[in-house]
Amino acid sequence: MTRTEYPWLLPSAMADPLDPELPGDRAGGRGRSRPRRTVRDWIVDTVGFVLAAFIGLLSVEASEQYGNSDVITFADQLVGAAACCALWLRRRWPVGLALILSVTQTIAPSTGGALLVALFGVAVHRPFKQVALVTSAALASGVVQVFVRPDPTVHPVLGVVIAVLLVLLVTGWGMLVRARRQLVVALRERARRAEAEAELRAQQAQRAAREAIAREMHDVLAHRLTLLSVHAGALEFRPDAPTAEIARAAGVIRDSAHEALQDLREIIGVLRAPGDQGEGDRPQPTLATLDALISESRQAGMTVALDNTVGDPATVPAATGRTVYRIAQEGLTNARKHAPGTEVTVTVRGRPGEGLTVGVHNPAPTGPVPHVPGSGQGLIGLTERATLAGGRMDHGAAPDGGFALHAWLPWPS
Structure with missing residues (x-):
């Protein structure tokens, strides 16, 4: 067996978005390293180890009662202890470990608890194809183990049913946990996307409001400011105009400036938040x-x-x-x-x-046209x-x- 034939057995192929311990690049990018276990990971792994050890001890005790020799019982204890210790590697080698435990269970019932824990981890963190492969191997090993190491107190058919139900129950539980985690991830991503879209819509609405205000300011102020420009230009180029005409032009400039300020205040008032105190708005033109x-x-x-x-x-x-x-x-x-x-x-x-x-x-126009910006x-x-x-x-x-x-x-x- 080569690595290229079975890439799913490699640690680098085990990356899964739901796995709390995703591999990260080492310095230089030539290898992979896994982050340290969190407190939650230690608790989960410890509970899994204790559960597997407890099931293994029950299997060893049953083996002694069935009249197995001391050598077989001692071998079961060693294999079971090794299987429980191997569970600490299940995060790095979940599929490979589960397949190895499926093989060892056929001759060592004490590894059954470790196999169930490893199977649960695969169902939680791996895609369906890998779960189906490991589940099939576990089902086959459970059936074979009933006939290789039979329990005298249990009918073989009942033993097969119990083994199949245990494997399917653990697999279903793990896939349910995986589906729930996927749902949580999807909801978080949807919420993040909704927030980004809402922020984008708010920016677009703000930009549209600013453009509308800019157009309104142009419509309102261009008329007033043009009057100021025309009359100021007349005063500049006709300093010898009659006093009455100069006074009239100055009055128009003053009135236009006052009206421009009033119109500007009216438009800026649109930007005020509801409830802000301000001067009363003048009637809109009709x-x-x-x-x-x-x-x-x-x-x-x-x-x-x-x-x-x-x-x-x-x-x-x-x-x-x-x-x-x-x-x-x-x-x-x-x-x-x-x-x-x-x-x-x-x-x-x-x-x-x-x-x-x-x-x-x-x-x-019949005469020269003064240049006015526009x-x-x-x-x-x-x-x-x-x-x-x-x-x-x-x-x-x-x-x-x-x-x-x-x-x-x-x-x-």
């Missing part, structure tokens, strides 16, 4: 506040024409009206940045059941917002060379 937005833009020097055919803006759902407000706000902001001095037309039409449309159009992220965010609301939004160059923005939003009847 379609009813669109006129105030147009008036604010006109005060900033823009020429804005509003065509609103919605008779009662209060009947428009709040979320839809807020989206319309943000679209018009972004359109006015872009026109002020990229087409200053042109007339901007804002159109709002619709009725319940047909939806609500909003359009912002500005012609091409990357188009506002239009991307508005397109996404309109899509999430169940509508759509298109934007791009108009036939007259200007820029047009058009959106449709649902308005339930």
Whole structure:
């Protein structure tokens, strides 16, 4: 017999995820070493040794009563003692030890207890194929032992039944313990995976919330900050402007900065935990506040024409009206940045059941356009917002060379 023919007899092939003593690499990776036994391992091995020794002593005592010679009885005692001592190697050589004990049991009944303990260890720590092999060997040795070393007080058929039942009972008990340990390992792995998935979902939700807040901050603050940029630029390039015009521009800058701070405070308030004390939030913009937005833009020097055919803006759902407000706000902001001095037309039409449309159009600028930072992220965010609301939004160059923005939003009847 060579090692390559029976690799399952090698210690290195005995690794099992349920075995408390898995082999570890030695320094240099050229060998295997096993960790030291824990207190629990010592207790289990000691109990197994005592149990095997007790069963062996009962077998030896029965052998003496059956009239066996002193030589046979002494040989049984030696073999039984050796088998019990060999149990301390069962963690390293479980399958090989169980097979050897199966052979010795046929001629030495005192090794029966050691065989049952070794069989239990194999059933707990080894896969089904190895368990089936060892169990078959134990069953065969039990049957053979009944006829080689018979018990005069027990009928051979009953002896075979008892041997088979003992082997199957120990094997079933060990496989039950193994199944329970596998279940515990699986539940722990599932719990670990669930925790990792929950943490990942929390991170994704946090990232989505941050992106939503970032888009909201852009929608709210871009309009205010553009006003600040335009009027500050006017004061910089026209230091000789009339005092009244300078005062008006300074007032617009002050008001816009105040409004920007208020809007920023409003958005940051979303991040507060429930129960945190803070200032009361201002009402969110709706379609009813669109006129105030147009008036604010006109005060900033823009020429804005509003065509609103919605008779009662209060009947428009709040979320839809807020989206319309943000679209018009972004359109006015872009026109002020990229087409200053042109007339901007804002159109709002619709009725319940047909939806609500909003359009912002500005012609091409006639003079030089000042450079104002911008990357188009506002239009991307508005397109996404309109899509999430169940509508759509298109934007791009108009036939007259200007820029047009058009959106449709649902308005339930």
